[in-house]
Amino acid sequence: MNSSAPGGVPDMTDDDLLATLGQALAAADPMPDHVAAGARAAFTWRTIDAELAELVFDSANELAGVRSEDVNRQVTFQAPGVEIEVMVIDDSTRRLVGQLIPPAEMDVELVAGDVVTSQRTDHLGRFTFDLAEPGPVRLVVLGADGEILVQTEWVLF
Amino acid sequence: MYQGIAGALLMSVGFNSAPSALAERVQSGLMDVGALLQRVNEGDQSAWDDIVERFGGLVWSVARGYRLGALTDDVVQTVWLRLAEHSNRIRNPDKLASWLATTTRNEALRVSKKQAKSISLSEYPDASDSSVSGLDELVTDDDTLGHVLRAFTQLPEKDQELMRLLCTVPPLDYATIAEMLGRSIGSIGPSRDRSLKKLRKLLPAGLDDQAQRQRKDTAE
Structure with missing residues (x-):
């Protein structure tokens, strides 16, 4: 790298400069302690035995130009033999409506941090939750004995 | 011994912002x-x-690049919750940094599109972003990191976006960076x-001397 640029820094290589920038950003804007604590605590939520329903569709991932701003956020989770479709029907009240496919009357839970809300789906497999707090949530479908049949990935609505 | 605000900052906040010490540990293969x-x-x-300590700064910095304000915390938390359940599916450990960065990007974009509904991007209030005020405080101090940071914040957004991804620890x-952008x-x-x-x-001219001295001191 030559030194012809006005106000240039001849003695710093490009790699040096990038490393210094990395240091500067980390010093000025480090990960806050409470965020680090949350990251460490995330491990305690790990449940490896239950079937994980993966996020297979999210309307928020569609191209912005294609998506009307009035369309509600729609998300689909999928595990072998079951789909869970969810929609946020009102951004202000943050009401979540969803359905199990195939339809079945089951106990479902909304897990938001330490707060767990339970509900029985109707005969069409439908359920409704209000998202009281911001932050990542997951849905859990329970079996007859209260065991976890399937749970969704964590998602931020 | 050179001891500017940068050095003091690095020591005061512990592992979160000690990329040089971290980089040494990474390189030495410990x-x-x-x-x-x-x-x-x-x-x-x-x-x-240990994973959080080593990759936490990367996830945080990538998330901060999307200027999500208070939602940054939720995005980062979602990424770590995801990893907790996907860790056994990461076949190639070399790809963990890439996986974390792209997952962070995906989560940030979902949220930022939702935000764009109520506030158009051009109106997005940078001033309310705590990182900006934090940067301002640092750049008033006359030292190498402050100068580099001040210059960085004056760059067009596209350049900032790229450089932020190029300087992570x-x-x-490049494949990951290209995909993310x-x-x-x-x-x-x-x-x-x-x-x-x-x-x-x-x-500013003459920064190189200062930079050299600081690097030398850091290495000692």
Whole structure:
């Protein structure tokens, strides 16, 4: 790298400069302690035995130009033999409506941090939750004995 | 011994912002990601904590690039919750940095599109972003990091976006950066050169001496 640029820094290589920038950003804007604590605590939520329903569709991932701003956020989770479709029907009240496919009357839970809300789906497999707090949530479908049949990935609505 | 605000900052906030110390540990191979992931999959919390320590700054910095304000915390938390359940599916430990960065990007974009509904991007209030005020405080101090940071914040957004991804610890490969920015791999090198040239033009003359001295002191 030559030194012809006005106000240039001849003695710093490009790699040096990038490393210094990395240091500067980390010093000025480090990960806050409470965020680090949350990251460490995330491990305690790990449940490896239950079937994980993966996020297979999210309307928020569609191209912005294609998506009307009035369309509600729609998300689909999928595990072998079951789909869970969810929609946020009102951004202000943050009401979540969803359905199990195939339809079945089951106990479902909304897990938001330490707060767990339970509900029985109707005969069409439908359920409704209000998202009281911001932050990542997951849905859990329970079996007859209260065991976890399937749970969704964590998602931020 | 050189001791500017940067040095004081680095010491005061611990591992979160000590990339040089972290980089040394990475390079010396004291922490092998594959072995850490193995222990994580066996339920070892301390191995998980090591992963958070090593990659936490990367996830945070990538998330901060999307200017999400208070939502940044939720995005980062979602990424770690995801990893906790996907750790046993990461076949190639070398790809963990890439996986974390792209997952962070995906989560940030979902949220930022939702935000864009109520506030158009051009109106987005940078001033309410705590990182900006934090940067301002630092750049008033006359030292190398402050100068580099001041120059960085004066760059066009596109250049900032790229450079932020180019200076992470641990580093991201060009393929990942290209995918995250929606560009071709071949464009990253030339863009890097252009952005660095712009950055150099914004730096005050004579900074190199100071930079050299600081690097020398850091190495000692």
